[in-house]
Amino acid sequence: MGSNGKEPIIRVRGLHVGFGAKTVLDGLDLDVPPGEVTGFVGGSGQGKSVLTRAILGLVPKQAGTIEVFGEDLDRMSLSEHRALERRWGVMFQGGALFSALTVKQNIQTPMREYLKLSQSVMDELAMLKIKLVGLPPDAADKVPSQLSGGMVKRAALARALALDPELLFLDEPTSGLDPIGAADFDELIATLRATLGLSVFMVTHDLDSLYSICDTIAALADGKVIAAGPLSTMLASDHPWLRAYFHGRRARAIVKQGRAAALASAQGIEGAR
Amino acid sequence: MSNSISAAPNFSVERDGETVRIALRGAWTISASRALEKTAVAMSAAGKGARRVAIDFAGVIRLDTAGAWLIDKARAQMAASGAATEYQSLDADQRILLREAAYAPAERELRPKRNRLFEFLIRLGVWGAMIGGNVATGVSFLGELAAAALRVAFNPALSRPTSMVFHMENFALRAVPIIVTINFLVGCIVEQQGIFQLRRFGAATYAVDLIGVLTLRELGVLLTSIMIAGRSGSAITAELGSMKMREEIDALRVMGMAPMEVLVLPRILALVFSLPLLTFIADIAALGGGMTTAYLYDGLGFQAFLVRLQDAIGLNTILVGLIKSPFMALVVGMIACIEGFRVQGSAESLGRQVTVSVVNGIFMVIFVDGLFAIFFAGIHY
Numbered sequence: 001m002g003s004n005g006k007e008p009i010i011r012v013r014g015l016h017v018g019f020g021a022k023t024v025l026d027g028l029d030l031d032v033p034p035g036e037v038t039g040f041v042g043g044s045g046q047g048k049s050v051l052t053r054a055i056l057g058l059v060p061k062q063a064g065t066i067e068v069f070g071e072d073l074d075r076m077s078l079s080e081h082r083a084l085e086r087r088w089g090v091m092f093q094g095g096a097l098f099s100a101l102t103v104k105q106n107i108q109t110p111m112r113e114y115l116k117l118s119q120s121v122m123d124e125l126a127m128l129k130i131k132l133v134g135l136p137p138d139a140a141d142k143v144p145s146q147l148s149g150g151m152v153k154r155a156a157l158a159r160a161l162a163l164d165p166e167l168l169f170l171d172e173p174t175s176g177l178d179p180i181g182a183a184d185f186d187e188l189i190a191t192l193r194a195t196l197g198l199s200v201f202m203v204t205h206d207l208d209s210l211y212s213i214c215d216t217i218a219a220l221a222d223g224k225v226i227a228a229g230p231l232s233t234m235l236a237s238d239h240p241w242l243r244a245y246f247h248g249r250r251a252r253a254i255v256k257q258g259r260a261a262a263l264a265s266a267q268g269i270e271g272a273r
Numbered sequence: 274m275s276n277s278i279s280a281a282p283n284f285s286v287e288r289d290g291e292t293v294r295i296a297l298r299g300a301w302t303i304s305a306s307r308a309l310e311k312t313a314v315a316m317s318a319a320g321k322g323a324r325r326v327a328i329d330f331a332g333v334i335r336l337d338t339a340g341a342w343l344i345d346k347a348r349a350q351m352a353a354s355g356a357a358t359e360y361q362s363l364d365a366d367q368r369i370l371l372r373e374a375a376y377a378p379a380e381r382e383l384r385p386k387r388n389r390l391f392e393f394l395i396r397l398g399v400w401g402a403m404i405g406g407n408v409a410t411g412v413s414f415l416g417e418l419a420a421a422a423l424r425v426a427f428n429p430a431l432s433r434p435t436s437m438v439f440h441m442e443n444f445a446l447r448a449v450p451i452i453v454t455i456n457f458l459v460g461c462i463v464e465q466q467g468i469f470q471l472r473r474f475g476a477a478t479y480a481v482d483l484i485g486v487l488t489l490r491e492l493g494v495l496l497t498s499i500m501i502a503g504r505s506g507s508a509i510t511a512e513l514g515s516m517k518m519r520e521e522i523d524a525l526r527v528m529g530m531a532p533m534e535v536l537v538l539p540r541i542l543a544l545v546f547s548l549p550l551l552t553f554i555a556d557i558a559a560l561g562g563g564m565t566t567a568y569l570y571d572g573l574g575f576q577a578f579l580v581r582l583q584d585a586i587g588l589n590t591i592l593v594g595l596i597k598s599p600f601m602a603l604v605v606g607m608i609a610c611i612e613g614f615r616v617q618g619s620a621e622s623l624g625r626q627v628t629v630s631v632v633n634g635i636f637m638v639i640f641v642d643g644l645f646a647i648f649f650a651g652i653h654y
Contacts, residue, residue: 086304100620111303114306115303115307117310118310123379124342124346125303125339125342128339128342131377132373132374144618144619145617145618145622146618161338191373195338195369195373196337196370
């Protein structure tokens, strides 16, 4: 059960994933509640990306079940799986934009594949997504190599949102962004979550993101989820890695500022409107 | 699957004098695809001529950005034709969604008029400038290469023999089977045709002269160079290009290592040493092919073939081929490196430069061979 009492949108049970003799995920259980932003933390090389890739079906698993939208991925036909893939959007860490296509064409790729829309509406919707993620309109006709790192992230988010998915996977969305850009991005995700009713599964290292937009946090260590719940659960945990992570020097500074900053930014947003 | 949300988008219209009430129903989401687009167009037509239009959201089961955008676009069109429009029974989420996805007409950019003749002339000019630029790049690259080679020659500590031997293994040793095979086959073919044509004059044994001179002077080195341009030239361009794409070359530079010394020189030197060796092997393979065919078609024994061959060729014949080969290597290597460094950020650009590298490499090999033919004829060698 998720923290808001609804059926989890992703339910993972007893997941084993390994490469050769090395076991990465060892009987992992995870629930992702719907309509929330779930942050997923863990040390480098602990298998955060492997879990995401296993849920997405990019990495084969040795044992365990994965249910998304209440359906077991193993018991799905190919066509059901393709239908499912329309309901989620994925933003890869490096953006994974198609380098030969412009930003607009990148966003239209899933539309073209799955929908029968006229070109003019696809153009309009692509421009809408571009506006929605905060890119300037002239970015539409640029190819990814002409974009800055932050713009690539936004373009990748626009592509992930092309089909208005219900579930959004974000792999390190704020890595490589400056703090202002990262805060903007967090706010963008929060807005999208509120407007589109998205469930967001976010792999992140960014303590600011965890504090400001994540409703639930799950922590990964030794191939298992060692703690899951709201931030207070994380702060109260005794696990040494979690203590180091949430009570480290960088974390303490953010906690201290956390309340004041949240208040100020809330007022700032109200003032701007 | 949750099919409850897949109810098709539709609407009903109530007209009351100059006021029109449009009640929306169903799921206005992008998964309705074409139906969504058509319904939105129909909706904007329904409000035509009205003074007031009220759009009611009470029956909307689900709304996403695409739906909100199309509804707002229809509303904007009605508003543009002079109607006062308003939304009714919005819930909080729909209100935010409509605000975020508010319709904004795309600004059309003006394109300047084009004249076909001008376009053609511009293209011609660009093309000419590109060729000139290529020549200039080639010359300056050769200069840089020479400077790097001299630096290394005066300071042998800078040389990278391991790297060079590694590349020689790839360029030369691993290419031996394919070089031997194609040259053997070409030797067979040339000898066979030579026998057929010369037999009519009763001079079938002169086919040995033909194969000896043709192979050693031209075919051996040409075929080998073309093969290496396709095999190793493309590999060099792809390697350097992907290093360029991933900023590895910039990384080398900031660590104080000159890409010219670290990447280019070992590869080009490896090619320059490899190609004569491969050419020699190619010559022998082609002669072997000729010898086999001469025996099969003309009954000429191996010993007779070799005696005839000894009369037909001199040391200069084989040297002509071998002297050319390092120059071919230089041409192929330089073009491959230049094109590798020209790769921009995209995968498409990598593919394009590899193609250019191979095509230009083969072209220049044949061109340089032509220059050498004139040169050697001029000095009667």
